[in-house]
Amino acid sequence: MGSVFETAGRALGEVVYQNRNLDQVISYWIAQNKLWEPFDKYQFAVIVEETTRWWRLLNELHDSEFPKFGSHTHNIVAIYTTLTPFGFPEERKIPKHFKKKLQNKLNQLSNNRAIKESIPDWLDELGFKELGEKWPKEIHSLNHKAPIVLRTNLLKTNVQELNNFLKREGYKTKIIPNTHAILLTESANIFKSEAFKLGMFEQQDFSSQQVVPFLNVEPGMRVIDACAGNGGKTLHLASLMNNQGRIIALDTAPWKLEELKRRSRKAGVTNVETKAIESTKTIKRLQDSADRLLIDAPCSGLGVLKRNPDSKWRLTPENIAELRKTQRQILEKYWSMIKVGGCMVYATCSILPSENEEQVKWFLDQMNGRFVLEEEKNLSPSQTGFDGFYMARLKRID
Numbered sequence: 001m002g003s004v005f006e007t008a009g010r011a012l013g014e015v016v017y018q019n020r021n022l023d024q025v026i027s028y029w030i031a032q033n034k035l036w037e038p039f040d041k042y043q044f045a046v047i048v049e050e051t052t053r054w055w056r057l058l059n060e061l062h063d064s065e066f067p068k069f070g071s072h073t074h075n076i077v078a079i080y081t082t083l084t085p086f087g088f089p090e091e092r093k094i095p096k097h098f099k100k101k102l103q104n105k106l107n108q109l110s111n112n113r114a115i116k117e118s119i120p121d122w123l124d125e126l127g128f129k130e131l132g133e134k135w136p137k138e139i140h141s142l143n144h145k146a147p148i149v150l151r152t153n154l155l156k157t158n159v160q161e162l163n164n165f166l167k168r169e170g171y172k173t174k175i176i177p178n179t180h181a182i183l184l185t186e187s188a189n190i191f192k193s194e195a196f197k198l199g200m201f202e203q204q205d206f207s208s209q210q211v212v213p214f215l216n217v218e219p220g221m222r223v224i225d226a227c228a229g230n231g232g233k234t235l236h237l238a239s240l241m242n243n244q245g246r247i248i249a250l251d252t253a254p255w256k257l258e259e260l261k262r263r264s265r266k267a268g269v270t271n272v273e274t275k276a277i278e279s280t281k282t283i284k285r286l287q288d289s290a291d292r293l294l295i296d297a298p299c300s301g302l303g304v305l306k307r308n309p310d311s312k313w314r315l316t317p318e319n320i321a322e323l324r325k326t327q328r329q330i331l332e333k334y335w336s337m338i339k340v341g342g343c344m345v346y347a348t349c350s351i352l353p354s355e356n357e358e359q360v361k362w363f364l365d366q367m368n369g370r371f372v373l374e375e376e377k378n379l380s381p382s383q384t385g386f387d388g389f390y391m392a393r394l395k396r397i398d
Ligand SMILES: C[S@@+](CC[C@H](N)C(=O)[O-])C[C@H]1O[C@@H](n2cnc3c(N)ncnc32)[C@H](O)[C@@H]1O
Pocket: 226, 227, 228, 229, 230, 231, 232, 233, 234, 250, 251, 252, 253, 256, 277, 296, 297, 298, 299, 326, 330
């Protein structure tokens, strides 16, 4: 069994140098250290997540005089734990004057936004270019840990019943008024609950929960979820449609659809059919067939940096440009699956207009009056405290 401190240094290295997924790295090391107490697991997860989030800033604080704890990532963990109330024995090896020095340096660095918010320079430039004065607030709020929100599975329960169930299990929760969402008001491992085992809820950010209702689905409709992934929105569709009608879940990644099927079984969903997109034929066969189409498009994920801080170090301007191309190809090819009179929602978890309203405007120009924009929404992390999302509902009129 490794110490929390040492293991955190190693895990951080895997995330920032080997580009491994943060959540997977955290789960892997927790599983390897079965004898850790629950508090050790909690501290480990927080340290790895937060040192990933603040990677650039912590590197700026590091200098050659800093005492050596092992590898560079161990030193970064030491700096982080020194500045926060963790109290590891290793921290006692840090001379007092160093703690002061770190604090002074931290204050000096607050003049540079990219360093202060711990993001690459190119991302700060892009964000400011696209969002102007709104950018500093948005990126600041995206550095706060995401609240845990649950979506009630209406196929199994209702929001009041679920809330009572969770309270009886000892969780601290609150219903978000007039919604099917429940906020966890005190951090806890909700996946250990009996309610989760029974499929009574899914964990889903509150902004993300607004996408499916925006599509105005009704029981009995034929709905295509074109970028279904492992089914976060598909399960929500089935829940709102009360398992009536048909949902066709498409994706180019067949392994994600396998996970979707597993989640559907657990959630009691019975009206979903999955189809891997193998060629344009898959789309052609579905032409003019859907009352509703959901395009939850692949995107930069800049609206969900709260929960995926590791993506700051993986994203590049080139892959965002590539994603914009894919978004246009999807819009251009997939609209034909909607019946005349039907609707689609184009949604992303990005806050960049170039992935959002500008893509929709481009699509409308291409379509020459075939579609009209009914409504669009920008959910801002700084205004809501939840993830950043964009959604536009378009109606096919010809
Ligand atoms: C934002 S994720 C979808 C998340 C999912 N809807 C959910 O709520 O859990 C985007 C998905 O688009 C898929 N994708 C990428 N390119 C695609 C394409 N050309 N056609 C359809 N799906 C695509 C990706 O595999 C990924 O699962």
